[in-house]
Amino acid sequence: MRKLWLLVVVVLATHAHAFAQARGRGGAPAPPQTAKAAAPIDLSGYWVSVVTEDWRYRMVTPAKGDYQGVPMTPEARKIADTWDPVKEEASGELCKSYGAPAILRVPGRLHITWQDDQTLRMDTDAGKQTRVFHFGGWKAPAGPHTIQGDSAAEWEGGGRGSTDGAMKVTTTNLKAGFLRKNGVPYSENTTVTEYYELLKMPDGSPLLVVTISTTDPMYLRQPFVITSQFKKEPSEAKWHPTDCSATW
Amino acid sequence: MTRKMFVAVALVALVGTRAFAEIDLSGSWQSINHEDALERGAGPNPDDWAGLPFNESGRAKALSFSQSIISMPERTCWFQTQWHIAAGPFSLRMWAVPDPITGKVQAWMVGAWETRAPMTIWMDGRPHPSKNAPHDQTGFTTGVWNGNELIATTTHLKTGYMRRNGAASSDQATITTHFRRHGDLLTLTLIMEDPVYLTEPYILTRSYNLATNPVAIGGPPCIVGDEGVESGRVPHYLPGKNPFVDEMMKRYGIPSDAAMGGAETMYPEYRDKIKAAFKRPEKCTINCG
Numbered sequence: 258m259r260k261l262w263l264l265v266v267v268v269l270a271t272h273a274h275a276f277a278q279a280r281g282r283g284g285a286p287a288p289p290q291t292a293k294a295a296a297p298i299d300l301s302g303y304w305v306s307v308v309t310e311d312w313r314y315r316m317v318t319p320a321k322g323d324y325q326g327v328p329m330t331p332e333a334r335k336i337a338d339t340w341d342p343v344k345e346e347a348s349g350e351l352c353k354s355y356g357a358p359a360i361l362r363v364p365g366r367l368h369i370t371w372q373d374d375q376t377l378r379m380d381t382d383a384g385k386q387t388r389v390f391h392f393g394g395w396k397a398p399a400g401p402h403t404i405q406g407d408s409a410a411e412w413e414g415g416g417r418g419s420t421d422g423a424m425k426v427t428t429t430n431l432k433a434g435f436l437r438k439n440g441v442p443y444s445e446n447t448t449v450t451e452y453y454e455l456l457k458m459p460d461g462s463p464l465l466v467v468t469i470s471t472t473d474p475m476y477l478r479q480p481f482v483i484t485s486q487f488k489k490e491p492s493e494a495k496w497h498p499t500d501c502s503a504t505w
Numbered sequence: 506m507t508r509k510m511f512v513a514v515a516l517v518a519l520v521g522t523r524a525f526a527e528i529d530l531s532g533s534w535q536s537i538n539h540e541d542a543l544e545r546g547a548g549p550n551p552d553d554w555a556g557l558p559f560n561e562s563g564r565a566k567a568l569s570f571s572q573s574i575i576s577m578p579e580r581t582c583w584f585q586t587q588w589h590i591a592a593g594p595f596s597l598r599m600w601a602v603p604d605p606i607t608g609k610v611q612a613w614m615v616g617a618w619e620t621r622a623p624m625t626i627w628m629d630g631r632p633h634p635s636k637n638a639p640h641d642q643t644g645f646t647t648g649v650w651n652g653n654e655l656i657a658t659t660t661h662l663k664t665g666y667m668r669r670n671g672a673a674s675s676d677q678a679t680i681t682t683h684f685r686r687h688g689d690l691l692t693l694t695l696i697m698e699d700p701v702y703l704t705e706p707y708i709l710t711r712s713y714n715l716a717t718n719p720v721a722i723g724g725p726p727c728i729v730g731d732e733g734v735e736s737g738r739v740p741h742y743l744p745g746k747n748p749f750v751d752e753m754m755k756r757y758g759i760p761s762d763a764a765m766g767g768a769e770t771m772y773p774e775y776r777d778k779i780k781a782a783f784k785r786p787e788k789c790t791i792n793c794g
Contacts (some may be wrong), residue, residue: 326542421652
């Protein structure tokens with residue numbers, strides 16, 4: 258019987274050790290890692306949109322009244338029905354459809370870099386937007402609502418497979434904007450929750466998949482959930498910054 | 506070592522391994538059809554293959570397609586391979602099938618969407634059959650865990666479809682499905698490779714909410730019926746005779762070249778190519794949501 262318990266303890270200890278190693282921890286308590294050091298996946302680099310879904314809402318500007326798929330409230334529909342591209346163009350607010358809830362639907366390229374050990378930065382060439390993801394229990398300072406809002410990030414899972422783990426991002430303090438270029442609105446009370454994940458394509462190349470859940474108590478009947486995917490590019494060669502447009 | 510001792514050690518080892526090798530995917534998952542809502546619901550517009558990495562054969566095959574072909578008894582159920590998870594609107598139910606002796610998961614089942622048999626994802630390391638083994642609409646699927654991600658690979662499919670408007674997949678197609686769960690949200694990424702009809706992998710993603718209402722297991726099967734197509738006639742369009750090639754231009758101002766698909770239509774640069782030819786209609790008149 259003593260032998261049996263000894264064996265059980267050894268097996269359990271082996272598992273615990275393997276698990277700790279897999280998560281990058283040793284036996285002794287280690288100082289807290291920075292977000293950069295703890296990253297289970299490498300999101301940095303240049304990425305290009307792969308537009309295989311919602312093509313006619315993303316690659317071209319849909320017609321007024323084309324709202325297929327968006328769980329809009331009646332109030333949202335009323336607002337969207339007044340969309341006037343000429344007025345939008347004249348208003349000077351050309352980036353309404355480039356805010357955090359919509360920017361990953363805009364065909365283009367992403368450039369993701371570590372700004373510092375606790376902050377990941379994402380630039381887009383389409384619309385020349387910048388999003389900043391703050392790790393480490395960051396709290397947004399009081400301030401005006403902005404196009405990209407304030408984003409708190411955390412790692413989920415990871416360490417148990419070559420592409421296991423995800424970056425969860427929660428974004429608030431957004432300035433009101435458009436989910437689609439044809440005036441489908443979101444309000445400044447919107448919250449965006451995103452999961453950034455890496456998959457391996459059959460040829461071994463990485464695919465970035467981002468699941469985006471947008472909640473808006475004013476203009477959405479339920480969370481609007483979409484997923485965008487991006488292939489990795491070897492360099493900045495195709496980086497092509499363009500300004501926001503209200504009509505294209 | 507006594508038998509008791511062996512069993513105890515084996516159990517501890519098994520529990521330990523499973524604790525950090527997988528995540529529970531079981532349950533009813535309600536489909537969230539916010540993207541590609543038309544394509545998954547009522548069905549895509551005719552001759553809309555934008556964003557689909559066709560080769561010339563794929564395009565030619567699609568252009569020959571007449572929707573009436575599914576009135577033929579032998580082709581009524583033609584299009585519903587496992588890709589129907591991505592192309593249809595249906596919710597999923599997933600459950601694990603344990604080995605009766607070891608308790609280890611032998612297979613994951615993904616079922617309950619209309620007209621399709623459940624997909625069995627074999628998790629016991631068995632190999633795929635010979636390439637000469639029979640193909641059917643369900644195909645043959647094996648799975649592996651990558652941390653919390655389940656990766657399923659499906660081969661041995663019959664000819665089916667990629668979009669429900671004639672874009673076909675061949676019997677050489679392979680589908681890789683990635684299952685990722687975040688709390689009550691499940692995301693599937695499906696990647697189709699087809700050396701016969703595609704120049705690049707075709708990627709679609711689908712999302713689901715964990716549901717408390719159970720999704721029925723085994724929806725109504727695809728039933729072959731006689732719809733009166735006379736024997737020997739195969740509905741089709743000859744080259745150059747497809748009447749819908751301008752349909753996307755008529756409905757949405759999208760140039761026909763874009764609607765004909767091809768890998769370049771998936772990437773941002775393609776917008777520059779069609780900018781001058783695109784004519785946004787003043788108002789949406791059909792399939793507007």
